[in-house]
Amino acid sequence: MPARVAIAGVFALALTAAGATHARAATLRSTALITSGTVRLSDLFADLEPGQDRPLGPGPAPGASIQVGGAQLIAIADEYGVDWLDQSPSAMATITRASRILDQAYFADLIRQNLPDLGNGPVSIDLRDFHPMMVAPDDPKPVVLSDVKWDQRSGWFSATAYRGQPTGDITRDSFMLTGVIHAARRLLVYAHALPAGSVISASDVQLDESYAGHIGSRAFTNEADIDGMTVTRGVVAGSAVLDQDLHRTVLMHKGDPAVITFAAPGVHLTATGRALEDGGAGQYVHILNLSSSMIVTGRVVSASEIEVEAGSNPVPSDSNTLRHLTTSSRDASRADLSLR
Template structure:
């Protein structure tokens, strides 16, 4: 690669070790630069290449991960990089690995080169190292939630979370919360594991229930109060307030137990 016609301190060569070149290029002004259609960024004289812009360049050079997006952290070179030339520089990225590995419990690394070229084709390059993680958008509580609360959609928002830190039983969508309630307290902003959820209780200990006796086409309804919590489809115990006797039946709807027959 030919040299850029710049006058640099100590007349350093254009292709330098990372530490030396970073020291020469380090600047104070940090302005985000738009990425061009060809995947390059133009840094005008006196401006700098910032971390967000370089991360975007790297992201555009990677294949999109399935069901998520890349989180990128630039390890090398040090940023921002200042353009000391009297003309704009076109910045491009070339990665050594075409497809970084996913999985594991930490970020993967990808290596490559950052290239700076002027209008005459003169240029320089810097070694590029970046850490990559796949971010997956998942539902999280908007605030701390108490055990026993129904998992209503308005209680949850969405957050991007590193896939490598998500357990296999983490809830991935709001649809998975339908008909469930919290089996234990949930902190705000954290992934929700299935073990923290259960089927929503349709009867609650100490609360009134309707007890329906069904026998050979006949139906008798009395009132009572529940002796335990139970979800629809589960067996639940209650006290028949008419006879003061304990009964057990199938919970078929909120506040309703059926004894005998198959229930609605």
């Protein structure tokens, strides 16, 4: 009986010792996120012995990953004396370097810091052929700009960007940064989205005192200039009101009958006439006075009324004048007449 107890005690001690050995065994990390540029033994194995951790080699670039296969893991464990449970040639560990993204807003702010002549007013900085950059999250100065050039008249700028912490890859450590800087302007913008074919009224636009977006053509600043015009394409709220997106809405068509009105202090005259060209609201067109057979120039008030202002000089309606007006009207229609 005592012998059996002794054997059982020895067996229990052996189990306890084995359990303690396995308790101290390392386990593989299948994935690891590192913040430094060096891979350590503890990035591959957890539960290492005290003082066993050590650097293994360079890590991936910020935002990139490397994979360590089973055969290499076994070799590393053997070299550094790591008691690794469940060793297998099919094992795999993936190590990813933490990163942050430098986007367009970051580089636009960097350009502004390097161009003190821009002042403190609002500007729009549009980058061309831009690609975001991955950098270490704790890098205090990830990019340095050099050779910053800016043409104030055209707005074009260029600069060379260098990584603060080079990777050793010349194609990634520096690149050209180019774009256009637009100074803020006072102009009309759309108050809300409008579909193509919409006729604009004063409630559809508002004045932006510091618009800094890109302007590809003439922009409007006066509501009266665009009232009654038609949008040729869909527009979004906040975008600039540009002449390339508008055309004059025709109220009066060539050949339409119209009432000619003339008003001056103490005088109000009316006559019947016939429009000699198309015209939109507020647009000046030629009209034939049927009573006097004279041609006058007046402003389109509505689809049936032309207002002739004081100082307007009528011209005879001879065949040459009518032919000239007809040709001019046809050419103007092709060019989509704007307010004169």
